[in-house]
Amino acid sequence: MIKAVDRVLDHLTMYRLVLYYLMVLLVAAFAFSFVKLVPHDPLALAFTTALALAASWITNKAFELVFEIPANNESVYITALILALILDPVAATDLKGVGAIVFASVWAISSKFIFAVGRKHLFNPAALGVALSALLLDRPATWWIGGSLWLLPFVLVGGILVVRKLRRLDLVATFVIAALLTILATTERSLYGDTLRETVSSSPLLFFAFVMLTEPLTAPTTRWSRIAFAAIVGVLFAPNVHIGSFYLTPELALLAGNLFAYAVGPKGRFVLTLERIERSAIDSYDFIFRSPRGLAFEAGQYLEWTLGLNRSDNRGNRRYFTIASAPTEATVRVGVKFYPQSSAFKRELMTMKPGSRIHAAQLAGNFTLPAKRETKIVFLAGGIGITPFRSMLQYLLDREEMRPIVILYGTETQQDIAYRDVLGAARRKLGVRTIHAVARDAVRGQYPGYIDERLIRLAVPDFPERTFYISGP
Template sequence: MTAALDGLLGRITMYRLTLILLLVLTVEALVLSLTGLLAYTPAEIGGTLVAAVGGTIIGTRLMALILRLRPHGDSSLITGLIVFLIMFPSSTAAGLGGVLVAGIAAGASKFLLAFKGRHIFNPAATGAVVATLFGVGAAAWWVANAYMLPVVAVGAALLLYRTRKLSMAAVFLVVALGILLFNLVQGGMLPGAGLQLVLTSYPVLFLLGFMMTEPLTLPPLRWQQWLFAAIVATVFALQVSIGPVFLGPEFALVIGNAVAFLLGQRRGVRLSFDGSRQLTPTSTELVFRPAKPVRFRAGQYMELSMPHRGADSRGSRRVFSITSAPQQSDAVTFGLRTTETGSSFKKALLELPKDASITGTVVGGDFTLPRDPSVPLLLAAGGIGVTPFISQLRELAARGEERDVVLVYAVRSVQEIAFRDELTDLGTRVVVFMPSADGLPSLPDGWTYGGERPAAEKLLAAVPDLKQRKVLVSGSPSFIGNFRSEVRTAGVSRVRTDAFLGY
């Protein structure tokens, strides 16, 4: 089931998935209001929707015009819909004016409260905070109600699963529910009734799934995300006030965003384009000269920022796995899939003239090898998912460290095997899986053909000690889902993954 879900979600970018789920919630809210199941009239819901989305578009486009940048359409709609779902619905001029201010502040904050092209605070939460502090509006978080809970819960679960933030979610839920239930039980409420009240009246799931998963405001490492979740949960659940200001969920998230920014301080580095080489008919490795050495661990990624003409809905920032070894201080390289239907960012990246500069904004990720060199490893790559493993194998060679490593490499054809010569020179033990209609494919000496697809029995035949190996998997969500299912069938209990999320 997880393989099918990975395949389905992997076809949709995170921006588009979030937008679809928010539109579903918006339609549901309008229907519930028309049927009298919400405490707000259709006029209040409709007016608030127009003010929130309209204000966000105004704030975004105004700042983009002033700074001569291209506004991100999907992002503006997402922010506007979240503002709509959290601000107090109204049909009065004053009330709608407050929602409009929240929307404008939310849109403008992406540009005004930003560092090296990344906004620091969640825009919708920022808009609500601004409206509250100026006394023109307030956040009601009315999306937290019993009728909308099922859709919110499913949507939050899909977003958390798609972004692989389930461990962060667990930290948030344990802390937030723990504090809230403790206080309710102390007040005389039964635990079951308290849990029901929290889930139907507090925006626990919406805050977690739809707002805390925003990629641009998350710190880059897992432990930092856990700390971020714990801080937001604590401020949210304690429900404290500073003077006349109640620190609601929007304040909790903004405070957490500030801590996250300090934890993952972005020390941008200028990268000068030095050239490229074709890896396969559909993949390329790009080489850049950093203005200063880039510090990273093999297997991590770097976010690249490159404003360009005709930017599509995916924007001007993308994340790519680093393929160079950390020891290579004079260059940093990235491997990427290059297809005709690629994003505008990739197309602009591939058309860079020599010595053109872009910015590397942040290094992150926890997809690294175990520190204990005695642990036997199985690295499984689907297509261009081999890129983090190339960095790791290059690092092992640079350090002269020998490890028991098997690379399982699933590709569509012999021509799609990237880094073939280098893997041979490194002496890596490679097991290849690919369709082969004309008999056994021609592979380098020492390589093994495992079959057309990495099924459990084929994996065990090619790697008999599979159960004793630590398994790391990199590739598309569908590849990861299928491979994880097969190795679990083969008897492997835990698998580390590095999905390409496709923001």
């Protein structure tokens, strides 16, 4: 069952999964509102959702034209649906209510462009929109989505899928624990039971954790800074936390956390210009970009890449790709494998010409070389999964740094072997052995078949002493 779920998740981007999750919550809320299980008028809920979507889309389109940034309609729809789920629904005749929804939507989208450094926004858009609505219009978020016991199963199941997709259990768990401990610390002991039940079943805690907290562009990318971020937001999230007579709200807690995330995280978004395309193997190509400013990263890390697509598919216009170049190289390289039925993103990528531009952000990843140079390593790569190892090997070559590394590289055919030049240079100059496991047309000196236990025992007899890095299918 878990493997089947993972296969489904693999075909969805994080943004598309969150979008579907929010749509399911709204449909469920709309259905329950007809039978009074959700205390809102279904027509008001439908109108508010349409209003938030329209205001958000129009605002984003205007800024997109001014700033010449590729549109990511999924994030616009996600922001609008979040606002519809945390602001009280309004009727078309409630002019003040309509103004508040439009105000929150416009500022939520505008914040991505106005409150941005290096084209990377600082604050969670929905959180900023509702915070300004509360402070300036006295129309705070009610977080009604967290107050319905009937919607709790939908919030929980969808949220677990999001966390599984993002691999952010540490983030969510730290936040929930910090929030609950702070809530208990500021509550009378005799009320612990009721407080815990109320917090888990009838508060924004879970929706906030699954949807708002995990928003990747405004959360830290490294593990320990991510945990610190979650703890800070969790403590400030508690309803009894206040500064004098000013009580914090969930959105203000998140905005404070966003400032911390910016302080400890990589700064800005990169606009990269394509310099050339190189073929690395059959159906695999390296796209080599120039950056207007230096990109500081560790070998093995990845970026989120964004393209403007006229027509997207269910995987959207963003992808996470490992940086195949080394930090010591002047250009930024990404290696991509193309299949007969490639996604819209990859089809658009193949149409790029020298001079074309792509946006990159969210530098992250802990798949990096160990700090201790004497650590024994095995790089176990399948197909295009060799890209992070290309980055590491080129980095070691440029630094003339020798490490005890063995590479096991599995491919279907000889033509699928990528980066022969770097692998060869690593063997000659650094003494790094590469053992090729070729499934269909192995030649002398190669292992016929796939990487398996027998190959590992033959090629790496001291495998219990080594750290294995595994990348690829």
